[in-house]
Amino acid sequence: MSDTEIPRIVSASRVIDAPADVIFEHIADPAKQPAWDGNDNLGTAPEGQRVRGEGEVFAMTLTKGAVRENHVVEFEEGRRIAWKPAEQGKPPIGQLWRWELEPEGSGTRVTHTYDWTQLHDETRLERARSTQAVNLMASIDRLAALLEG
Numbered sequence: 235m236s237d238t239e240i241p242r243i244v245s246a247s248r249v250i251d252a253p254a255d256v257i258f259e260h261i262a263d264p265a266k267q268p269a270w271d272g273n274d275n276l277g278t279a280p281e282g283q284r285v286r287g288e289g290e291v292f293a294m295t296l297t298k299g300a301v302r303e304n305h306v307v308e309f310e311e312g313r314r315i316a317w318k319p320a321e322q323g324k325p326p327i328g329q330l331w332r333w334e335l336e337p338e339g340s341g342t343r344v345t346h347t348y349d350w351t352q353l354h355d356e357t358r359l360e361r362a363r364s365t366q367a368v369n370l371m372a373s374i375d376r377l378a379a380l381l382e383g
Contacts, residue, residue, distance in 0.1 A: 240363055245347040246370035252381040254335040254342045258312045259284075260377060261333045264292045264304070270380055272372025273365070285315060292317075308332065316347075328353035329362065344377065346370040 250257055260266045264279035275296055283292040288309040294302050301322050307330065308316035314334045318326035330349040335342050348370060350362040 242351045242353075242362075243347065243349045244365065244367050244370060245345055246367045246374055247343060247345040248371070248374055248378070249338050249341045249343050250374070250378040250381060251341040252378075254337060255312045256381060257335055257342055257344060257377065258315070258333075260380065262286075262315055264294055267294070270373055270376035272374070272376055273369050285309065286311075293322075294319075304331075327355060327358060329358075344374050346374055 260270065262285045264283045264285075265281045268276040268278060277295045277297045277299070279292065279294045285292060285306055286309075288306055290306045290309075292304050292306070294304060296302060302319040303322055304317040304319050305326050306315065306317045308314055312335065314332070316330055316332035318328075318330050320326045328350065329352070330347075332345075332347040332349070334345040334347070336345075337343075348365050350365075353359065353362050
């Protein structure tokens with residue numbers, strides 16, 4: 235399958251039986267992200283980086299030891315957060331990770347999106363191509379297991 239046939243924006247969505255503000259705390263606090271990461275890519279993040287607005291940058295150490303600086307490009311407390319990862323001291327790589335929360339019934343619809351339309355680094359394309367809706371759903375499912383259990 236060629237790059238023109240592979241969708242460069244993938245997403246997954248489901249309802250989690252928890253309030254949006256509780257779910258959002260687990261997404262907006264990088265130190266909590268490794269506990270529910272469905273890609274098994276996130277190692278650790280220092281405490282005290284809870285995101286409060288657009289323009290902030292939080293650091294995350296990946297499981298392979300690389301540090302990513304995540305530039306927050308969208309933010310609405312309790313509803314939406316998106317960031318673009320970058321290597322330390324460099325501009326964003328060209329990927330965007332977005333989380334959107336919408337009340338639904340007694341729970342919250344959680345939509346997780348990965349957008350690599352701006353990614354042009356040949357060394358990163360294989361990994362980007364392999365990130366599919368099933369990977370995103372794994373993160374949502376792990377988040378649900380933490381909060382519903």
